[in-house]
Amino acid sequence: xxxxxxxxxFLQNAAITGMLIGIVAPLLGVFIVVRRLSLIxxxxxxxxxxxxxxxxLLEKKVSAVQDLNPVYMGMVFSVGGAILxxxxxxxxxxxxxxxxxxxxxxxxxxxxxxISLADGFNxxxxxxxxxxxxxxxxxxMWTVLIITIVVxxxxxxxxxxxxxxxxxxxxxxxxxxxGKWIHLLFIVMVALVIASAMQVVGILxxxxxxxxPVAAALRIAASFKQTIGLSIAFGELSVILGLYTSYHLSVxxxxxxxxTAIIILMMSMLYKKVRNQLYIxxxxx
Amino acid sequence: xxxxKIIEIDHVSFKYDAEWIVQDVDLSIEKGxxxxxxxxxxxxxxxxxxxxxxxxxxxxxxxxxxxQELRHFNQWQEVGFVSQKANSFNxxxxxxxxxxxKTGLVSRIGAFxxxxxxxxxxxxxxxxxxxxxxxxxxxxxxxxxxxxQRVFIARALVSDPSLLILDEPTVGVDAKHxxxxxxxxxxxxxxxxISLLMVTHDIGTITEHATHVACMNKSLHFHGISEEYKxxxxxxxxxxxxxxxxxxxxxxxxxxxxx
Numbered sequence: 247x248x249x250x251x252x253x254x255x256f257l258q259n260a261a262i263t264g265m266l267i268g269i270v271a272p273l274l275g276v277f278i279v280v281r282r283l284s285l286i287x288x289x290x291x292x293x294x295x296x297x298x299x300x301x302x303l304l305e306k307k308v309s310a311v312q313d314l315n316p317v318y319m320g321m322v323f324s325v326g327g328a329i330l331x332x333x334x335x336x337x338x339x340x341x342x343x344x345x346x347x348x349x350x351x352x353x354x355x356x357x358x359x360x361i362s363l364a365d366g367f368n369x370x371x372x373x374x375x376x377x378x379x380x381x382x383x384x385x386x387m388w389t390v391l392i393i394t395i396v397v398x399x400x401x402x403x404x405x406x407x408x409x410x411x412x413x414x415x416x417x418x419x420x421x422x423x424x425g426k427w428i429h430l431l432f433i434v435m436v437a438l439v440i441a442s443a444m445q446v447v448g449i450l451x452x453x454x455x456x457x458x459p460v461a462a463a464l465r466i467a468a469s470f471k472q473t474i475g476l477s478i479a480f481g482e483l484s485v486i487l488g489l490y491t492s493y494h495l496s497v498x499x500x501x502x503x504x505x506t507a508i509i510i511l512m513m514s515m516l517y518k519k520v521r522n523q524l525y526i527x528x529x530x531x
Numbered sequence: 532x533x534x535x536k537i538i539e540i541d542h543v544s545f546k547y548d549a550e551w552i553v554q555d556v557d558l559s560i561e562k563g564x565x566x567x568x569x570x571x572x573x574x575x576x577x578x579x580x581x582x583x584x585x586x587x588x589x590x591x592x593x594x595x596x597x598x599q600e601l602r603h604f605n606q607w608q609e610v611g612f613v614s615q616k617a618n619s620f621n622x623x624x625x626x627x628x629x630x631x632x633k634t635g636l637v638s639r640i641g642a643f644x645x646x647x648x649x650x651x652x653x654x655x656x657x658x659x660x661x662x663x664x665x666x667x668x669x670x671x672x673x674x675x676x677x678x679x680q681r682v683f684i685a686r687a688l689v690s691d692p693s694l695l696i697l698d699e700p701t702v703g704v705d706a707k708h709x710x711x712x713x714x715x716x717x718x719x720x721x722x723x724x725i726s727l728l729m730v731t732h733d734i735g736t737i738t739e740h741a742t743h744v745a746c747m748n749k750s751l752h753f754h755g756i757s758e759e760y761k762x763x764x765x766x767x768x769x770x771x772x773x774x775x776x777x778x779x780x781x782x783x784x785x786x787x788x789x790x
Contacts, residue, residue, distance in 0.1 A: 280621065280625065406640065409630070410634040413620065413631065413634060414614075417686075421635075421637040422605065422638045423637060464623070467625050468668065469627040
């Protein structure tokens with residue numbers, strides 16, 4: 247793959263985009279998981295599919311719209327869905343999680359309708375569902391790079407606010423943290439990262455890249471910073487090994503990336519078990 | 532300002548749906564006081580705290596903190612708060628004790644600034660006050676209830692507040708540690724010159740430790756020094772808690788039970 251990497255631009259696009267996603271997806275994933283919002287990633291990835299379908303339909307039916315990259319429409323829908331979720335959470339104050347299935351099913355419903363109107367599934371759509379090493383264009387890659395830089399900058403700037411909001415919302419409010427705005431900013435970042443990650447891992451598996459590395463890190467890390475560091479390391483490892491096997495086996499990268507993440511997760515669980523047992527032994531001796 | 536009033540609650544009422552939770556409460560706390568706020572369950576104690584902290588807005592009346600109208604108040608570093616919910620946080624949260632204590636500095640640091648070495652030292656000092664410095668690098672979820680309670684007090688203390696508000700802090704802490712806990716509060720009150728406001732249903736113990744007691748059941752029924760409260764309690768407890776109520780004594784602390 248190394249040789250081909252320098253030879254083929256599409257491989258560079260996919261690999262670099264994948265590695266950027268390997269940083270930002272688990273980075274935001276840590277906050278999502280500790281706030282118990284894991285399903286939001288799923289809801290947003292499905293509404294991204296709606297955007298992709300809308301874009302494919304437009305391209306087919308409206309001759310003026312040509313060469314429109316569906317990823318951008320996906321991003322617009324994802325961000326729109328994120329804002330809608332926030333609004334719905336306020337409508338159903340006592341059932342905040344209701345917002346997620348409403349957006350998720352609404353997204354799929356509309357998506358199916360648009361896909362059918364665009365004459366059904368084709369190879370394009372398949373690669374959006376399960377990821378692809380060939381679909382990422384150079385301009386997609388630059389977009390993801392910009393999103394990565396923006397997301398990392400915002401997380402560093404608002405690290406203490408994001409942390410205090412995740413740990414104790416009431417305390418954050420007393421500390422003068424404007425939870426409403428930070429939360430909206432956060433969920434918009436999540437929406438953008440999901441739409442970016444979708445090209446490589448696919449819509450159906452995008453939430454896995456936000457949650458599985460975090461789940462593995464939680465088994466091992468003692469501090470919050472360590473959790474972030476390990477999550478990114480595991481995410482990155484999953485993407486690199488996953489893309490490599492995907493290329494050599496000629497299968498969609500979504501599957502191989504997620505399976506790698508699952509293997510890392512199992513290893514972290516095993517590590518914790520072994521460490522605990524050694525610790526207990528050490529204590530008794 | 533001229534006076535030493537830290538909190539002034541001026542004829543405050545609050546309703547939830549159509550029901551009044553807090554009715555025309557008029558209460559103030561002066562510098563150096565340790566006020567115990569008591570009352571039966573559902574008497575609006577915690578709501579009154581939320582009103583003071585600006586977490587909910589009063590329907591009537593006015594609240595001032597340190598002489599400033601609450602809606603203009605921005606000196607939140609002066610107020611430390613230990614919530615009732617502090618004990619029910621997500622115990623699987625991946626954070627060390629030190630990371631948790633440092634969040635108490637967020638209001639002092641302000642936006643677009645980062646935690647630095649000085650903040651870490653402050654957090655360590657706060658942990659020393661509550662005698663938890665040895666646990667700085669431990670996971671918060673691994674500690675016992677009493678230890679976690681101390682960590683949350685350290686978080687409230689780290690911004691050097693002059694007022695500490697505690698909402699039912701002894702719930703879920705075993706009796707042995709409750710005594711230590713009151714010693715700690717006494718130390719903060721006397722040595723660090725921190726004014727205290729503590730919500731509790733543990734009437735017997737609070738009157739032994741607090742300088743002042745306020746008793747409410749939606750409206751305020753008593754406010755004065757602790758010694759006077761004991762006299763008030765004997766005459767009025769039935770009226771306050773309803774007729775079928777008898778004070779029970781368990782071990783060394785009192786509880787009020789509905790029969």
